[in-house]
Amino acid sequence: MSTPVLDCRGLRKVFRGEVVLHELDLTVAEHEAVVLIGASGSGKSTLLRCVNLLEPLDDGSIHLDGEHITDPRTDPDRVRRRIGMVFQSYNLFPHLNVLDNVTLAPRRVHAVSRARAEAEAMRLLERVGLAGKAREYPDRLSGGQQQRVAIVRSLACAPRLMLLDEVTSALDPELVGEVLSLVRELRADGMTMVIATHEMGFAREVADRVCFLDGGRIVEQGPPEQVLGDPREPRTRQFLERVLAAGRL
Amino acid sequence: MTVISDTGRDAEPGYRPSPLQRARIAHRRRQTVLSVVVAAASTAVVGVLAVVAVTGAPGWQRVRESFLDPAIARESLPLVLHGLWLNVRLLVFCAVGALLLGLAIALLRTLRPAVFFPLRALAASYTYLFRGTPLLIVLYLLTFGVPGLRLQGTPSLLVLGGIALTIVYAAYLAEVFRAGIESVHPSQRAAARSLGLTHGQTMRHVVLPQALRRVAPPMLNDLVALQKDVGLISLAGPIDAIRMAQIQTAEHYNYTPYLVAGALFVLMAIPLIAVTDWVTLRAARRQSAEAAA
Numbered sequence: 199m200s201t202p203v204l205d206c207r208g209l210r211k212v213f214r215g216e217v218v219l220h221e222l223d224l225t226v227a228e229h230e231a232v233v234l235i236g237a238s239g240s241g242k243s244t245l246l247r248c249v250n251l252l253e254p255l256d257d258g259s260i261h262l263d264g265e266h267i268t269d270p271r272t273d274p275d276r277v278r279r280r281i282g283m284v285f286q287s288y289n290l291f292p293h294l295n296v297l298d299n300v301t302l303a304p305r306r307v308h309a310v311s312r313a314r315a316e317a318e319a320m321r322l323l324e325r326v327g328l329a330g331k332a333r334e335y336p337d338r339l340s341g342g343q344q345q346r347v348a349i350v351r352s353l354a355c356a357p358r359l360m361l362l363d364e365v366t367s368a369l370d371p372e373l374v375g376e377v378l379s380l381v382r383e384l385r386a387d388g389m390t391m392v393i394a395t396h397e398m399g400f401a402r403e404v405a406d407r408v409c410f411l412d413g414g415r416i417v418e419q420g421p422p423e424q425v426l427g428d429p430r431e432p433r434t435r436q437f438l439e440r441v442l443a444a445g446r447l
Numbered sequence: 448m449t450v451i452s453d454t455g456r457d458a459e460p461g462y463r464p465s466p467l468q469r470a471r472i473a474h475r476r477r478q479t480v481l482s483v484v485v486a487a488a489s490t491a492v493v494g495v496l497a498v499v500a501v502t503g504a505p506g507w508q509r510v511r512e513s514f515l516d517p518a519i520a521r522e523s524l525p526l527v528l529h530g531l532w533l534n535v536r537l538l539v540f541c542a543v544g545a546l547l548l549g550l551a552i553a554l555l556r557t558l559r560p561a562v563f564f565p566l567r568a569l570a571a572s573y574t575y576l577f578r579g580t581p582l583l584i585v586l587y588l589l590t591f592g593v594p595g596l597r598l599q600g601t602p603s604l605l606v607l608g609g610i611a612l613t614i615v616y617a618a619y620l621a622e623v624f625r626a627g628i629e630s631v632h633p634s635q636r637a638a639a640r641s642l643g644l645t646h647g648q649t650m651r652h653v654v655l656p657q658a659l660r661r662v663a664p665p666m667l668n669d670l671v672a673l674q675k676d677v678g679l680i681s682l683a684g685p686i687d688a689i690r691m692a693q694i695q696t697a698e699h700y701n702y703t704p705y706l707v708a709g710a711l712f713v714l715m716a717i718p719l720i721a722v723t724d725w726v727t728l729r730a731a732r733r734q735s736a737e738a739a740a
């Protein structure tokens with residue numbers, strides 16, 4: 199087997215005495231889409247933030263393409279250039295228009311010329327149907343449009359790995375579809391992804407593997423049909439029943 | 448509050464306001480005219496009463512002679528104006544210096560890693576110390592104390608006074624900037640860092656542009672205060688507008704030059720105050736737009 203894109207071993211994270219990640223292991227192969235499910239507070243966001251080095255670990259190690267990125271001597275800024283992250287709350291920069299949001303990192307971090315960065319940004323915006331909004335400011339866009347811009351903004355840095363943290367949770371139901379279909383396209387392009395979501399239907403469709411998190415541990419993982427259709431662990435079953443009762447499957 | 452617009456901005460072709468809407472617009476216009484008339488009339492009445500009260504006072508004749516002598520005003524105006532030129536230059540240098548120093552201190556206070564603790568502590572003590580000390584005392588310490596050391600290359604009193612103003616105002620501005628930096632939501636920083644921007648790039652391209660926009664009104668207010676306080680330099684000796692007015696007053700045994708200096712300071716302040724008001728209004732509008740979004 200070739201080197202996995204992401205290899206987390208024994209991740210431990212503690213917030214004020216509360217253990218949020220318990221010696222967690224997670225491996226993601228190239229072109230694989232791993233979906234994290236689990237109750238609120240189970241540690242999905244924390245795991246993604248740790249992978250992106252936005253949170254310091256309390257133990258364990260993370261390798262990206264075989265490189266040990268949690269070595270104290272690695273420069274976290276260099277690591278983050280290779281990882282794209284999209285947040286629940288979009289986090290577009292409100293003082294920059296769509297085009298400048300997308301080109302900021304290519305220009306400042308990757309030293310791409312303005313003209314080339316803008317051409318590439320327009321190509322990506324075109325693809326998601328937002329080229330016409332390139333000069334708009336984020337507050338003039340709908341939530342779905344903002345989230346698609348946020349995804350494009352991450353893609354503009356040509357990341358090796360994309361981390362998506364509940365990218366549809368803040369959206370009105372009728373806007374969820376446009377964002378999910380963009381994620382589907384990324385999947386079809388072979389992007390390596392780790393996706394935290396509450397949308398079980400989407401998880402089933404887009405995942406190569408589903409991981410169920412509970413209390414900071416991966417309790418069960420496997421192909422979506424198995425984990426979501428015929429879970430082995432009682433805790434997974436309980437969680438899915440609750441989700442089903444809430445009408446989210 | 449009415450939801451029907453009375454401006455022609457959204458007018459589509461072919462749209463004619465209904466008779467009701469036209470009546471509404473006409474009524475609003477009458478109301479506006481009426482309120483302007485009432486305001487003007489009441490201002491005039493109060494003004495006349497004030498003038499009558501002051502000019503009718505028993506000591507008015509003497510006060511007018513010693514404060515409002517047109518001949519002395521004319522004579523002292525060029526001299527005071529010449530002094531004011533010093534205030535203007537001092538204001539520009541102190542404003543630029545205080546803005547830069549204040550920003551540097553605010554940025555030091557945002558450094559998180561533990562190794563920067565000493566710098567952070569130093570920056571924090573600076574803002575505590577100089578916001579707590581009366582400006583006058585800092586001014587005297589620098590302009591009387593430092594030359595007393597008789598060091599080689601001691602700068603002029605003007606420069607020392609300028610430094611005193613700069614370090615005190617930098618402390619206030621640092622707090623204004625820090626408030627702005629902290630008002631930018633941490634998720635903005637997380638988004639920038641996740642794109643690979645360094646701490647410095649995040650500050651420069653993401654946090655500061657948003658922070659400065661938000662704190663523009665209080666920042667400009669501090670500059671308005673500074674533009675008055677540059678007059679305190681006169682206490683240290685340099686001949687600025689106020690010092691010149693004082694000299695003229697002594698020469699003529701008449702206070703009119705002070706009034707001339709005061710009027711000039713007001714004139715100098717008006718543009719900055721107007722800009723401050725305009726920026727404040729714009730910021731308030733933007734905020735209510737954000738809240739509505």
Ligand SMILES: Nc1ncnc2c1ncn2[C@@H]1O[C@H](COP(=O)(O)OP(=O)(O)OP(=O)(O)O)[C@@H](O)[C@H]1O
Pocket residue numbers: 213214218236237238239240241242243244245364
């Ligand atoms: N910055 C923080 N400080 C303190 N505690 C935190 C912090 N971030 C997360 N936690 C805690 O860590 C736990 C896991 O949170 P996390 O956000 O990872 O859960 P999640 O699975 O993403 O939940 P959700 O589905 O609601 O997004 C929670 O108990 C939360 O209170």
Ligand SMILES: [Mg+2]
Pocket residue numbers: 242243244363364
């Ligand atoms: Mg979360």
